[in-house]
Amino acid sequence: MIQELYIDPNRCIGCRACEQACSECPGHGGIPMIHLDFLDRAESVQTAPTVCMHCEDPACASVCPADAIKVDAEGVVLSAMAERCIGCGNCVLACPFGVPKLDPHRDLMMKCDLCYDRTAVGLRPMCATVCPSGAIFYGTRGEVEDIRRAQPLDRFAFGAQTVRTRNHLMVPSPTDLLEVTTTLVAPRSRAEQLLEECLC
Amino acid sequence: MATLPCSAESLIEAYGPHLNHEPPGGFAARTAPDRTVNTHCCFCGQQCGVTLAVKDERVVGVEPWEEFPFNQGKLCPKGIKRYLQNNHPDRLTRPLVRTGRGFAPIPWDEALDIVAERIRRIQLHHGRDSVAVLSGASLTNEKAYLMGKFARLAVGTRHIDYNGRLCMVAAGAANLKAFGIDRAANPWADIVATDLVMVLGSNVSECSPITTDYIWRARDRGARLIVVDPRLTPIARTADLYLPVRPGRDAALMNAILHAVVRLGGVDEDFIAQHTTGFEAVREAIADCAPEAVERLVGIPAARIVEAAELWVQAPRTMLLHARGIEHHTHGVENVLSCINLVLATGKIGKPGCGYATITGQGNGQGAREHGQRCNQLPGGRDIENPAHRAHVAAAWGVTESDIPGKGATAPEIVEMIHRREVRGLLSICFNPLVSLPDARFTQEALERLDFFVAIDFFLSETARHADLVLPGSLHEEDDGTVTSVEGRVIRIRKAVEPPGEARRDWEIVCELARRLGQGERFDFHAPADIFDELRRLSRGGVADYGGITYERLDRDMGVFWPCPTEDHPGTPRLFEGGRFGHPDGRARFHAIEYRPPAEDVDDEYPIILTTGRVVSQFLSGTQTRRIGPLVAQQPEPKVEMHPRLAARLGIADGERVRVVSRRGAIELAAHVAATIRPDTVFIPYHWPGAQSANRLTIRAYDPIAKIPEFKVAAVRVERVA
Numbered sequence: 076m077i078q079e080l081y082i083d084p085n086r087c088i089g090c091r092a093c094e095q096a097c098s099e100c101p102g103h104g105g106i107p108m109i110h111l112d113f114l115d116r117a118e119s120v121q122t123a124p125t126v127c128m129h130c131e132d133p134a135c136a137s138v139c140p141a142d143a144i145k146v147d148a149e150g151v152v153l154s155a156m157a158e159r160c161i162g163c164g165n166c167v168l169a170c171p172f173g174v175p176k177l178d179p180h181r182d183l184m185m186k187c188d189l190c191y192d193r194t195a196v197g198l199r200p201m202c203a204t205v206c207p208s209g210a211i212f213y214g215t216r217g218e219v220e221d222i223r224r225a226q227p228l229d230r231f232a233f234g235a236q237t238v239r240t241r242n243h244l245m246v247p248s249p250t251d252l253l254e255v256t257t258t259l260v261a262p263r264s265r266a267e268q269l270l271e272e273c274l275c
Numbered sequence: 276m277a278t279l280p281c282s283a284e285s286l287i288e289a290y291g292p293h294l295n296h297e298p299p300g301g302f303a304a305r306t307a308p309d310r311t312v313n314t315h316c317c318f319c320g321q322q323c324g325v326t327l328a329v330k331d332e333r334v335v336g337v338e339p340w341e342e343f344p345f346n347q348g349k350l351c352p353k354g355i356k357r358y359l360q361n362n363h364p365d366r367l368t369r370p371l372v373r374t375g376r377g378f379a380p381i382p383w384d385e386a387l388d389i390v391a392e393r394i395r396r397i398q399l400h401h402g403r404d405s406v407a408v409l410s411g412a413s414l415t416n417e418k419a420y421l422m423g424k425f426a427r428l429a430v431g432t433r434h435i436d437y438n439g440r441l442c443m444v445a446a447g448a449a450n451l452k453a454f455g456i457d458r459a460a461n462p463w464a465d466i467v468a469t470d471l472v473m474v475l476g477s478n479v480s481e482c483s484p485i486t487t488d489y490i491w492r493a494r495d496r497g498a499r500l501i502v503v504d505p506r507l508t509p510i511a512r513t514a515d516l517y518l519p520v521r522p523g524r525d526a527a528l529m530n531a532i533l534h535a536v537v538r539l540g541g542v543d544e545d546f547i548a549q550h551t552t553g554f555e556a557v558r559e560a561i562a563d564c565a566p567e568a569v570e571r572l573v574g575i576p577a578a579r580i581v582e583a584a585e586l587w588v589q590a591p592r593t594m595l596l597h598a599r600g601i602e603h604h605t606h607g608v609e610n611v612l613s614c615i616n617l618v619l620a621t622g623k624i625g626k627p628g629c630g631y632a633t634i635t636g637q638g639n640g641q642g643a644r645e646h647g648q649r650c651n652q653l654p655g656g657r658d659i660e661n662p663a664h665r666a667h668v669a670a671a672w673g674v675t676e677s678d679i680p681g682k683g684a685t686a687p688e689i690v691e692m693i694h695r696r697e698v699r700g701l702l703s704i705c706f707n708p709l710v711s712l713p714d715a716r717f718t719q720e721a722l723e724r725l726d727f728f729v730a731i732d733f734f735l736s737e738t739a740r741h742a743d744l745v746l747p748g749s750l751h752e753e754d755d756g757t758v759t760s761v762e763g764r765v766i767r768i769r770k771a772v773e774p775p776g777e778a779r780r781d782w783e784i785v786c787e788l789a790r791r792l793g794q795g796e797r798f799d800f801h802a803p804a805d806i807f808d809e810l811r812r813l814s815r816g817g818v819a820d821y822g823g824i825t826y827e828r829l830d831r832d833m834g835v836f837w838p839c840p841t842e843d844h845p846g847t848p849r850l851f852e853g854g855r856f857g858h859p860d861g862r863a864r865f866h867a868i869e870y871r872p873p874a875e876d877v878d879d880e881y882p883i884i885l886t887t888g889r890v891v892s893q894f895l896s897g898t899q900t901r902r903i904g905p906l907v908a909q910q911p912e913p914k915v916e917m918h919p920r921l922a923a924r925l926g927i928a929d930g931e932r933v934r935v936v937s938r939r940g941a942i943e944l945a946a947h948v949a950a951t952i953r954p955d956t957v958f959i960p961y962h963w964p965g966a967q968s969a970n971r972l973t974i975r976a977y978d979p980i981a982k983i984p985e986f987k988v989a990a991v992r993v994e995r996v997a
Contacts, residue, residue: 085513086487086491086513087509088480088481088484088487088509088510088891089480089509089891090351090352090480090481090484090891091352091891091892091909092350092351092352092354092355092484094352095352095355095356095905096350096355098905099302099305099336099337099355100302101301101302101303101305101306104297104301104302104303105296105297105302116949117919117929117948117949117950118949118950118951119512119950119951120507120508120509120512120949120951121512122509199348201339204339204341204348204349205339205348205349205350205354205355206349207346207349207350207351207484207485207487207488208480208484208487208488208491209487209488209491209492222492222495223495224494224495224497264512264513265514265515265516265517266502266507266511266512266513266514266517267507267512267950269516269517269518269519269579270507270517270519270950270951270953271950272576272579273519273521273574273575273953273954274570274571274574274575274576275521275574275953275954275955
């Protein structure tokens with residue numbers, strides 16, 4: 076069974092352990108390839124980690140004029156090959172998840188390669204190993220289905236473009252396809268509603 | 276006089292805090308370390324296992340230690356970046372003496388001679404108890420034990436206390452009263468196996484992040500979650516039931532929940548009859564605490580209080596967890612007892628997946644409160660006022676009982692005695708009271724009144740800047756030892772590297788001082804293992820019995836839960852099984868709790884409640900974490916969190932600089948406007964010193980029993996900065 080990342084923003088506590096651990100990698104020392112966002116801090120403490128979803132048909136690779144982004148036999152979309160990448164930024168614009176970052180000093184696209192050096196020797200990716208809340212889980216689909224109530228989702232529609240990803244987003248109920256729109260907002264949690272009714 | 280020897284600016288220039296961003300040799304160094312060392316994080320009481328990578332005798336990085344059962348590789352950002360405290364430009368590497376213009380290096384022998392001579396001279400003129408020792412709960416068990424013995428036998432003072440006074444003491448006192456034992460009643464594995472988790476006053480996601488995963492694993496099995504907190508913390512956001520209690524009203528809320536439980540018929544009369552005493556007084560005390568009667572006081576609609584009671588009664592197994600949010604109060608012990616009353620009244624303790632714990636805060640928050648560095652305690656959790664306990668320890672130490680001083684003052688009281696000039700000399704280790712005690716200006720005045728102050732430290736903390744002598748001690752990774760984690764699991768701390776330069780291991784410094792104070796034969800230790808052996812033998816028969824715990828067992832079994840009286844005893848992960856408690860009659864004690872208001876309530880002049888706490892990227896007074904670049908980058912400075920409704924009323928926009936004023940002082944900081952806190956409350960994290968110090972605002976008011984300060988409620992007003 077193939078091992079993948081399962082990302083559950085509901086469990087995320089915004090601690091940035093994923094970013095800090097990722098930044099320890101000698102390949103991109105000091106710069107994390109995973110990113111944590113507060114969705115709307117004025118309203119909520121909800122946070123979400125964003126990491127390369129390793130698309131089945133990656134837009135970043137298809138728009139790369141230098142053919143610098145390769146997909147390995149297991150479907151892992153690798154970071155741009157340094158000797159080929161021309162730093163054009165096409166991949167940054169094309170990725171529907173907003174994952175690749177351009178390092179202007181090195182003219183190089185950088186993104187998560189699923190800790191190639193760690194997974195190759197049987198270790199889990201650094202972010203999934205350290206994540207203290209289990210918001211980032213690495214394992215097989217069977218494992219995650221055994222231990223979690225949330226459901227894995229791997230198809231996303233961005234307008235007319237539908238992508239299937241190697242990594243999964245965990246969502247509360249079984250969902251075949253998530254339509255991502257600019258107006259998509261997280262529903263208020265019950266706790267957030269209960270705070271509104273507190274007596275002052 | 277212990278005023279600063281020169282300007283704070285020039286001290287900061289010389290000794291920091293500066294920021295360390297990268298390991299020596301860059302990030303590549305960690306891929307090919309010379310060796311790796313399995314040890315634990317130096318910060319909070321979770322004591323996560325970590326593997327340190329060592330190259331060229333320097334710590335160059337961290338790897339998750341996936342085999343350690345508690346955290347299985349999981350780490351928070353502090354644990355990942357903790358290694359950057361090593362090889363730090365601010366590290367103290369030579370003894371320093373105060374000069375007219377700052378600090379200057381001084382040879383060790385000269386420094387130690389001065390300490391001994393000044394201590395004895397002050398005691399000659401002002402009595403034995405005019406010198407005090409302040410210690411810390413980040414020290415290993417060995418060092419915590421040593422400090423208590425050192426203060427009482429070598430210095431000969433009754434006044435030794437520790438910074439756990441700002442952390443665990445309310446829970447500890449309440450646990451002793453109710454159960455006769457001060458330790459988490461259950462191992463953390465029981466959280467996973469429960470049906471309902473109730474978390475009170477604990478921002479677990481930021482202050483004990485690994486516990487988040489335990490709670491979620493329970494929820495994956497179908498467990499429900501209740502969170503009680505004035506702030507909507509990350510763990511509260513997804514809770515099944517969230518009770519945004521008004522700060523300082525926890526006991527009233529718990530009484531109301533218990534009232535509703537009684538009304539629902541949820542009381543376990545058999546358990547109460549067989550295993551407890553005192554419930555009738557509680558039943559009487561809560562008779563007029565109906566949810567409907569207290570909803571205005573606690574700030575939560577009665578229907579939600581009843582819902583909490585219903586969830587509690589319906590769940591076959593429950594785990595109640597609390598932390599500083601309900602403990603940092605002038606009625607902290609009462610708040611904890613009101614929680615324990617609910618647990619006992621429903622018989623929900625001492626079973627798999629069913630029990631109770633305080634989430635201890637500091638690195639050795641559990642162990643460091645057991646081995647005699649508290650003002651009222653002797654090793655093994657023994658009572659310094661109990662003649663039998665005194666005799667036992669005196670015999671082990673080879674002294675007569677009268678040689679052991681009596682009960683001393685607590686840490687905040689020691690600072691007040693310094694302010695009154697009743698205490699003239701101070702030795703401190705592992706404590707930064709200028710940042711961590713309430714009413715920081717008062718603490719500063721006190722430090723300035725000392726005749727002599729020696730600090731053992733690895734960085735020049737804000738407090739150590741006031742010292743006459745600074746002795747460079749050891750970082751966590753520079754010494755061996757043991758600590759006791761949040762679960763009551765005794766675990767091994769392993770040395771990764773030697774202290775740099777002339778810095779020495781803390782226990783060597785303390786033993787050297789003891790020798791110069793004429794007590795060398797009682798401090799003839801050659802390794803931490805020697806100290807541990809003495810500690811464990813002495814603890815035998817005490818409440819915190821380490822008698823059967825050896826370094827070898829800890830290495831082999833990844834820790835042992837105390838009590839563990841003999842080497843063939845398996846240890847005790849779960850306490851109170853079969854309803855047997857720690858009191859001589861085996862019964863737990865109920866305590867009738869009447870709600871009392873906080874020491875300083877809001878009024879027209881100071882209409883807003885200030886509550887303080889932590890952020891995930893910093894630890895306590897920040898002596899270490901404010902020196903670690905990637906952690907500082909997560910949140911460079913404190914902000915005052917307030918609800919948009921309060922901000923709108925005050926005309927304050929998000930990010931705007933505001934002044935927060937209490938009766939003790941004022942600080943200016945940026946507003947963080949977010950709908951994740953009660954509108955009558957503001958929150959400021961306390962890790963920062965000086966003009967950014969939340970503790971310039973907090974009040975010197977203490978719990979009458981535990982003497983824990985009321986960090987969680989002060990009255991303030993918030994103003995726009997013109």
